Amino acid sequence: MVDVVPELLSDIETSFQKHTMSDRRLATVSKRIRDGTATQVDGHTYAECLGKDASKALRDVLTAENLPDGKLYYNIATRTVIPVLENNQQMINEAAVDIQKVIDSKNKIYLNSIKPEFPKERINGLIDKMTADDITLDEALVWIDEPIVNNSEAFFDDFVRENAEFRSEAGLKTTITRIAEAQSCQWCADLEGTYDINDAPDEIYARHEFCRCAVTVTSKRTTQDVWSKKTWQSTAEELERRANTQRASMSVEERKEVLNRLDNERKRAKRR
Numbered sequence: 693m694v695d696v697v698p699e700l701l702s703d704i705e706t707s708f709q710k711h712t713m714s715d716r717r718l719a720t721v722s723k724r725i726r727d728g729t730a731t732q733v734d735g736h737t738y739a740e741c742l743g744k745d746a747s748k749a750l751r752d753v754l755t756a757e758n759l760p761d762g763k764l765y766y767n768i769a770t771r772t773v774i775p776v777l778e779n780n781q782q783m784i785n786e787a788a789v790d791i792q793k794v795i796d797s798k799n800k801i802y803l804n805s806i807k808p809e810f811p812k813e814r815i816n817g818l819i820d821k822m823t824a825d826d827i828t829l830d831e832a833l834v835w836i837d838e839p840i841v842n843n844s845e846a847f848f849d850d851f852v853r854e855n856a857e858f859r860s861e862a863g864l865k866t867t868i869t870r871i872a873e874a875q876s877c878q879w880c881a882d883l884e885g886t887y888d889i890n891d892a893p894d895e896i897y898a899r900h901e902f903c904r905c906a907v908t909v910t911s912k913r914t915t916q917d918v919w920s921k922k923t924w925q926s927t928a929e930e931l932e933r934r935a936n937t938q939r940a941s942m943s944v945e946e947r948k949e950v951l952n953r954l955d956n957e958r959k960r961a962k963r964r
Contacts, residue, residue: 697767697768700768703752703758704752704754711748715741715745717741718741721737721738725738728794730790732852733871733908735791738787738848739780739784739847742784743842743844746776746779746780750772750836750840754772756829763832764822773818777844781808784847785851788805788851789807799911801911803858803859803864806855808851808853811846814843814846815843822834822835838902852907852908856868859911860890864911864912866910867887867888870883871907873904873905873906886910
């Protein structure tokens with residue numbers, strides 16, 4: 693049997709480059725990173741944009757016409773989706789390091805940033821879902837829409853988490869801020885705030901499907917007053933329940949409608 697993966701990878705890379713080159717939002721944030729004016733919120737936006745462009749590229753190429761028997765087999769998913777996400781993580785880590793370096797310089801902090809390792813277990817779980825037994829191609833591609841974006845956002849969250857812990861252990865006053873988007877759900881709105889790293893809820897980095905909240909870290913040599921929500925009660929189990937409910941109740945077309953609606957709402961909010 694002919695190995696189709698090399699050609700698929702080449703086509704995915706071409707499509708990804710096309711989408712990133714036409715992504716105006718990504719271009720704006722990339723310029724800020726190069727100019728040294730980007731914030732960590734910009735870093736999150738950068739991750740979100742890369743996730744969307746990667747998702748589009750995968751959807752462009754992983755079609756019934758291009759796949760053997762019109763099916764996304766485990767071997768093919770592993771050798772196409774994982775390299776795309778590895779590339780995204782590398783680009784996100786590099787951007788995060790550049791942003792952090794500028795911020796640290798202004799605060800006279802001279803620590804190297806940590807680049808998180810690729811979360812193999814988390815991504816392997818995603819591959820298992822899109823290649824489950826008896827799953828149709830349309831059902832498999834659901835996992836290449838929002839989950840690719842969500843995991844790309846999580847790459848930036850991973851950077852924030854590891855560097856927050858490292859900086860706190862190094863003796864810096866470290867706080868974590870979660871910023872809810874304008875159209876956030878009540879769960880995210882309640883979690884929004886700035887916390888001392890030792891008081892931050894376990895869910896501070898968690899995100900459900902379609903979540904665009906940003907998480908940032910601030911490190912300073914001096915102390916500062918922090919508003920900390922110590923009464924937060926939600927659990928990781930509740931987040932998983934919400935995510936599973938969303939996935940189970942939405943068809944492929946409904947998920948596309950949600951994405952389009954959220955994108956339109958965000959555009960309107962920015963114009964206000």
